[in-house]
Amino acid sequence: MRVLVVGGGGREHALAWKLAQSPVLETLFVAPGNPGMESLAKCVGIGAEEIDALVEFARAERIDLVVPGPEAPLALGLADRLAAAGIACFGPTEAAARLESSKRFTKEICDEAGIPTAGWASFTDAGAARAYLDEHPAPIVIKADGLAAGKGVVVAATDEEAREAVAAMLEGGLHGASGAEIVIEECLIGTEISLFAICDGEAAVFCGTASDHKRVGDGDTGPNTGGMGAIAPPPAASGAVIGAAMERIVRPALRTMARRGTPFRGFLFAGLMLTASGPRLIEFNVRFGDPECETLLPLLRTDLLPVLADAARGRLDPETRLDWRDGAAATVVMAAKGYPGAYERGHPIDLAGVAGLPETTVFQAGTARRDGALVSAGGRVLAVTATGDDLREAIDRAYVAVRRIGFPGGFCRRDIGAKAV
Known part of the structure; x- marks a missing residue:
């Protein structure tokens, strides 16, 4: 298969890393990509929101499947435009993407579907x-x-x-x-987790749970960010919780969207609060989370590409069960100083110290090359992920890698996963 991943952050690096392992992959492109993806895919100088250029590229390169990473191109109608060109896209239409692009719309869907929410x-x-x-x-x-x-x-x-x-x-x-x-x-009270499902418009296959760390500072202090780290699976994500969330939240949402004539295909991200009365929906997102994607994919043994291709074409087997390795994963985000406010770009990054570390992968998010050297180019710069036999081992490995990375212009939280262990 010839595949195009859209986006240039850590989530897209993780998607490219996983899809590149598929035996059915022929050629992988990423638009625009980043330096971390250059060994995995052909990076194309097209921005994630340049819809016309993306569709033309996909047509010219005979792309079999487009996998958008961020929400913005979906909200701009990328999936609609690709469908009109006869190209499969694992992502929702503009109308279905309103589950993320409009909080009010999501609440209306919840009311119509009887989904427990605030x-x-x-x-x-x-x-x-x-x-x-x-x-x-x-x-x-x-x-x-x-x-x-x-x-x-x-x-x-x-x-x-x-x-x-x-x-x-x-x-x-x-x-x-x-x-x-x-x-x-x-304001819901309880434990917050993220749950992901692969959807084809009617069927939904469970795709893991994670716990994101949104606040910029240790101890969950400071302003919200795009995510400073994550762990998977969260201790609170029991089989009973997952089953309840899929049956009371994910599948009713799919049925309601289909009944409205706007079926949902893609990654459905349910932000959940586990309350005394069971899981309740905080909000939906219409793509894989970031950094949850970087945390979950290293645990996934299943070849992801055929599953996404089937879902994009409405042929997902509802009995599909993804195979996960035992143990846990942890991701620590290294961000540019000043993030989520004003931050500087162009600080040097040295990754030589992490080469050969066991079960450790550094996904690049906000990076660029300047005169051949790797430098920072965004707010969230690196997503340092490690797996282990348990959560403590995964966290320890991730922080060993953080300490070995040369990035004087960066910082990270030092308590990712601390509450869970």
């Missing part, structure tokens, strides 16, 4: 939102309705924080058009 209301007027807050005191959650790169959520611990978030989004334009409408919802 109580909610949506607003475009700041005054009406403040009146709602008067009747619903903190803790409470304020979300930008649209895409905000993982930074559009405020978990307000006080009434003042909630009002500040409303003002920043609706009156201050903090997230631009994505924050012109907000969703205010009940």
